[in-house]
Amino acid sequence: MPNPKFTDTLFHPLHKQNKTVIPRLFTFPFYYEPHTLSILAAKDLQNYLEHEANFNHNFGLKPNAEGLVIGKMFGVMVVENEAGTIGYLAAFSGKLAESNLHKGFVPTVYDTLNPEGFYKIGEQELNAINEKIEVLENSEAYKLAKSNLETCLKTYENDLKALKQTIKEKKAKRNKLRDSEAEKLTPEAYVDLLEKLKNESIYYHFRLKDLKTNWKLKIKAAQIQFDTIQTTLTTLKEKRRLQSASLQKQLHKQYAFLNYKGESKDLLDIFKNTTVRIPPAGAGECAAPKLFQYAYQNNLKPIAMAEFWWGASPKSEVRKHKQFYPSCRSKCEPILEHMMQGLQVEPNPILEVKKHHKPLEILFEDDYLLVVNKPHEFLSVPGKTNLESVQTKMQQYLPKSKGPLLVHRLDMSTSGILLVAKNEKTHKNLQKQFIKRTVKKRYVAVLDGELSNKEGIINLPLRVDLDNRPQQLVCYEHGKPAKTKYKVIKVEDGKTRIHFYPITGRTHQLRVHAAHSNGLNIPIVGDDLYGTKAKRLHLHAAALTFEHPVTKKELHIVCEAPF
Template sequence: MFKTDNFLFHPISSNSVLDLPKQFTYPFYYQPHPLCIKAAEEVKTYLSTQTNFEHNFGLNQNKKGLKIGKMFGVMIVQSMDGDVGYIVAFSGKLAESNYLKGFVPPIFDTLNKDGFYKQSEEHVNNLTAIIEALEQNPEIEIAKLNLENVKLKSINELEVFKQKAKVEKEKRKQLRKEAESKLSVLEKASLFEELKQQSIQSNIDLKYLKLNCEAEINKAELVLEKLMQPIKALKLERKTLSASLQKRIHEQYQFLNAVGEIKNLIDIFKITELGQPPVAAGECAAPKLFQFAYLNNLKPIAMAEFYWGISPTAEVRKHGQFYPSCRGRCEPILGHMMKGLDVEPNPIESAGKFSGNIDIIYEDEFLLVLNKPHEFLSVPGKTIKDSVLTRMQDYLPDATGPLLLHRLDMSTSGLMLVAKNEKTHKNLQKQFINRTIKKRYVALLDGVINTKEGTIDLPLRVDLNNRPRQLVCAEHGKSAKTKYEVINTENNKTRIHFYPITGRTHQLRVHAAHHLGLNSPILGDDLYGIQSNRLHLHAETLCFEHPVKREWVSFSCKVPF
């Protein structure tokens, strides 16, 4: 049972007769082992009843203060004596602390008051306070305003001069025209020379006016620069100190693996596409668990992570549900830390294989409509080349143009539209852009929906730390809208029709699962819900204007669930 003494190895109760897994959990895609589920349940019971620390998970509506849910991790481990138990970790800090009884310690304690980080952080904060105080100097605002006024004055003066010069130029042009018929050769020569000198003088006057304007602007800029110089110097000092501090911190995060090798964050991430550690790298539960296991001669057997608390605004996170480790921060770290362990193969690398023939439900000389099977790629992936696109390229060797008009997620089944030539593709593509093509999806949601119909409007963007997952983001997300209609509810499951207005990645899946959407994930959604035999999402109906026949056509295929 979960204990809060100083010994952080929690024995599995003696009445457990569960077999140990043969391989360690692949942390980025897994079904929790029964031992992990049992350990997690003990931790959840403790979190529900404990009085040892104070943290607002947002589960008690009457509790005031900032509400923050947390990821927790459990790792089944075996001691040198053969005893099986588990260790527990939380991501980041909990109750404003890195150390809590019963939980493994951090890789590096950034909250240590006597450590270099806190001392350097205090220096950085002092610099920030000084900078902010200097920026409040009213003379700076006056200098900025004066600079803007000088620039505006220069623009106006130059514009007035140019307009006047334009008028004078037209007058000179008119005088030359009149002189052609009224003046003698000598008189014209004299007049033309005088007009020429006037034109030269106008250009000279413009040049000096520009120089005077520039001088006035430079003078105003120097006044502002003199006031800003101390601030810039302090900001440079703060930037340099922060960079040095960040590098020193990254060097302190030293990660072990099963063969005794040690690497810090800098060494681990320098070979990645990112090239440097992302924010909070090494603070997740999984690295803490591995580190403690290796330092204490505990053999990692299996692992699982679960979320505890109120759903966050951006991510899809459900209270008490298991989730894989994050990829952006943890994949490079765990890739190092699992070296020497016998780890389950990555199931994603073998996913997307389909040995049968794709069902073509309609075909003419211009286009075809097919029924994509679930767990099959629309286009080739990094490791798997077989896809709808490659199959169509083989099936239609003489076709021109890009072929595919749209895509479906690998896990989604249903109708896809293929154009056989470029002209057809452009016509159909225009229909997609104008949103005149009508699509209807059928989904089975893992929950009960109280409304009968409605529209979900939640902007989406990719989760940079956990691709390909999507986040709800009002600031940087792209508009994503979905109409829905509930068909029926049975056995706590809701059958629903989705009518996507936009076509964002994972749009229907996020709109179904997110707490600001329908708050009920699609059954079998391995990214935003719980794994099942398949993702219960099917593109059932597709309607559009035939690009050649110019008639409205509609296609449907049977829902396989």
């Protein structure tokens, strides 16, 4: 049942099931499975968005809708009020339908769209300066002065170069005459010749001097004409820079966030000890900080939280309609770390030390290399907090081996074949094969849906999502080439078993190529970054073919998928 009074209040009563247990710990926002109460709250909000929303925003869900298609992240926070009633708060990230304020949704920490607020007034002042700069830079007087100065400098450079070449040629000719005529002419005639040559040298000396003097005066006049306008432009741009910095600093101070203990910190304080130091654009405008702020300001106890995507996916990211997602890291992590202080929060599962007590399965081994089967959810190399990995296990297994050992890596969630070199020479040889792309790789995966195409090639360039590492974005401007061949093995029970043949080896390449709307548009089963979390990621490095660096024979290693 939809909440009929969604827009009448910001605290929306939640008609929970009697058997639903209230969680003891609050949701860890950067890696979670939504609690039952969060799911109920999200469904209530989604029902409102689908049927009753009283604003116009094109989410890309209705054909022929007007306006730019913009999908949106929404958040719900289950809270308990002072009377002990369970309800939820709702928020959206950024602005919605060109507004920060909508009935039923908690307000932004500071409304940058308020026409009477200092930010809008300051923005108008900056726009006025920008307009003056634009008018001046596009004025005929500025264009003419700039063109005149450039023409003067270029013409002077050409004239000077031409005259210097003439002087050089004349000098060579005079030197030749001094030598060739010395014995031909009488002493008196030779003295006359030398005098003539001397006068010619003096002539060109003064001609060069005059050229430099004349052009210096012309260039100076052109420079003065240009500088008169340029000085005004430079002054305007410096004024813009100072006002913009001042406005941004004032804005960052307006974003003061509370935590559970009642302590307040603004964006500048929160980010000053981070690697970026300066708050990124849009910091504090996501749904999660808005929800915490309103809850603390109104004595509401946070119980659980979840965020979901509503609408069409952006072209660069993988976003599925109605799917739950974690909070973003670059903008939200420092803010939420402060806001959750004093609140009992679930432990960070990412920091959980994953142990693999059994010896790694060795698929092939000789005096030069070995091939192991990496378990899923196990690191290839040590991480910041989790030191155990295939690399450390290989160091224990091969204590006398020198060099980097691992020739390539697999994502932590991916299982399968990893190639290990026992010495540096072997490592270099094998790595060169990877660089030259002579190594043939085959992965097996299960897609969370039915794929109609039987085979094909996916070509989507990738780069890291700077706001949400380690996730990847499709980016045609700055992305690195990423190419994958695929072949469907079978379609059964709403799932697709598929073979991937990566031609390049980018981070998360197969996962993004599977999930992205311009790829297969079906995520891999268990993909907690680009799809839906399950017991494991159904992606396995199943076959590897390469040339043995010593015997030069082709090795074909196969490791069947455990799913």
